[in-house]
Amino acid sequence: MTRQAFDDAVQYLRTETIGGLVMLGAAVLALIIAxxxxRSAYHSILGTEIGPAALHLDLTVSEWISDGLLAIFFFVVGxxxxxxxxxxxxxSVKRAMLPVFAAFGGMLVPxxxxxxxxxxxxxxxxxxxxPLATDIAFAVAVLAIIASNLPSGVRVFLLSVAVVDDLGAIIVIATVxxxxxxxxSLGIAAVLLVGYAALQKLRFQGALTAILYIPLGxxxxxxxxxxGIHATIAAVALGLLTRVKGDPGEEDPPAVRIEHLVQPFxxxxxxxxxxxxxxxxxxSGGDLARLFTDPVAIAIMVGLVFGKPIGVxxxxxxxxxxRLAALPRNLDWSDIASVGLIAGIGFTVSLLIAELAFDDEAHIxxxxxxxxxxxAIASVIGAVVLRFRSRRYAHMADETGSD
Incomplete structure (x- = not known):
């Protein structure tokens, strides 16, 4: 591959639509293989333990993916x-509080x-x-693929709601x-985070930056x-502590430089x-047959498909x-309702909680x-509504342009 081809591929991966399509394709492939x-080889690989037991890092491949690799994604989100x-x-404080209250409702009602x-x-x-959690990656991917003409505030609101949702789910995992x-260990992590924040405040950067920050992270x-707490919360904390305001004469602040490098990966x-x-x-046929008779299955489906949008x-x-929060500019209540629909995409974190919530394999x-x-239902309904909203915004933009 030539340098230009590599740069072009990286640039495509910075486009959320392309990244979303790759992710959805991987999900469909996994479902087919399983x-x-x-399927036996697939589950065997995911269940293989790798890592030093002395450091309590003898994790399965599945755990390395969900706890380790996914931390990179959550760092970018942070x-x-x-x-x-x-x-x-x-x-604005009131605009920042809106996704917090939306996420709280989106957890409480389901x-x-x-x-x-x-x-x-x-x-x-x-x-x-x-049904507490919203899958950030899948929800943002659906939004990117289907609704490219929506105001950027819709994506920011969805991202914020999903992050608060997942942090709430992680807290539930940690406590329940x-x-x-x-x-x-939590105290040591907190001290290290304070050190990271101090280095950001002191503008520590240069050739030795990666040598210090990567081991610290x-x-x-x-x-x-x-x-014992889900490790992805560490990545969100590191992202939130990274400096985003540039200094005079500085081409880009650290957050922009890091996101530019890490986001395609x-x-x-x-x-x-x-x-x-x-x-x-x-x-299995038995699992599919129980979906509409088992109280657990019905509870989960109603909670995600109906509870999430109502709660958000x-x-x-x-x-x-x-007057505790305020709507973002250029957004109306139809946009908030649309976000609530795709917030019902629980997927990854909901699957994780499902494994923890039940003792027997049949219930799991x-x-x-x-x-x-x-x-899947939330994705389809949300996609249809978002597509309609996206076309409406595109039509409004055309009318404004013609005027």
């Missing part, structure tokens, strides 16, 4: 959020719905937690499903992981590999009417199948 004679909070559309439906079912005590948290990841490799590992759910919209509406299988079906 339902063919190759960088984007920091930019929006400091110099972007969320720099949890209540799922709890009310599954309450009393055998082994379903923790089924309420499964984690048997023990090492506060010593890996150490933060390790101690958060060792604490995240879109073109990290997220597709994650989809390839997470979407491979083996579907109510959280947003109540907070704005109470039907819960995962319900997550997949609900995420």
């Amino acid at each position: 339902n063919t004679p190759w 960088l984007e959020l920091k930019r929006e909070l400091v110099i972007g559309q969320l720099r 949890a209540l719905i799922a709890f009310s439906i599954s309450h009393g079912a055998p082994g379903a005590e923790k089924a309420w937690a499964v 499903f984690t048997t023990g948290v090492s506060f010593l 890996l150490a933060v990841w390790y101690f958060v992981h060792n604490s 995240s879109s073109g490799f990290v997220v597709p590999i994650f989809a390839l590992g997470a979407a491979g759910v083996t579907l 919209f109510l959280g947003s509406f109540v907070s704005v009417k109470a 299988a039907v819960a995962k199948t319900a997550v997949l079906l609900a995420s």
Whole structure:
């Protein structure tokens, strides 16, 4: 491959539409493989343990992907959020609070719905937690592929809601499903994060930057992981602590330079590999038959497909009417409702919680199948509505241009 061809490929991967298509293709491929004679080899590879046991890093390939590799994606998300909070559309406190209230509603309503439906079912005590999360990568990919003409504020709102959603889900995992948290490891990680922030504040950069920052970031990841909390939260924290404002004479601040380097790798490799590992759910006739009779499956599907959009919209509406938050410029309530629809794409984190919430394989299988079906339904409904909204905005832009 020539240098120019390589640069062109990298530039394509910086386009969210291309990255989204690659990721969705990987997810479809995983689902196909998991339902063919190759499924045994597929699950065997994902279950293979790799890493030093002495450091408690003897993780399966699947865990390395979800805890380690995906941290790169969450780091990029943290960088984007920091930019929006400091110099972007969320720099207003009230606008920044809107996705927080939306995400809170988007967790509370699905949890209540799922709890009310599954309450009393055998082994379903923790089924309420499964529809809490929004899959950031999949939701943003659907938005990028289908709705290119929507205002940038829609994407920022979705990204912010999804991040808060997933942080809430991680907190649930840490408090409900984690048997023990090492506060010593958390304390060390916090000290290292303070050191990272101080180096950013002191403008430490130059030739030795990578030699210091990369080991420091890996150490933060390790101690958060060792604490028992999902390690991707370390990546979000590092992204949020990275400087986004440029100094006089500085061509680009660190956040912009790092995102420019890392984002193509995240879109073109990290997220597709994650989809390839997470979407491979083996579907059986029995699991499919139970989807519309098992209270757990019904609770999960109703929670994601209906609870999420209702919760996101109510959280947003109540907070704005109470003057605790404000709508972003150029967005209306139809845009908020549209985001709520694709927030029902629970997928990866919901699949993770499904594995933790149930003790028997039968419940895990039907819960995962319900997550997949609900995420697919939310994707289709959300895509149709977003496409309609995108065309409307394109038509408005044409009319404005013609005037």
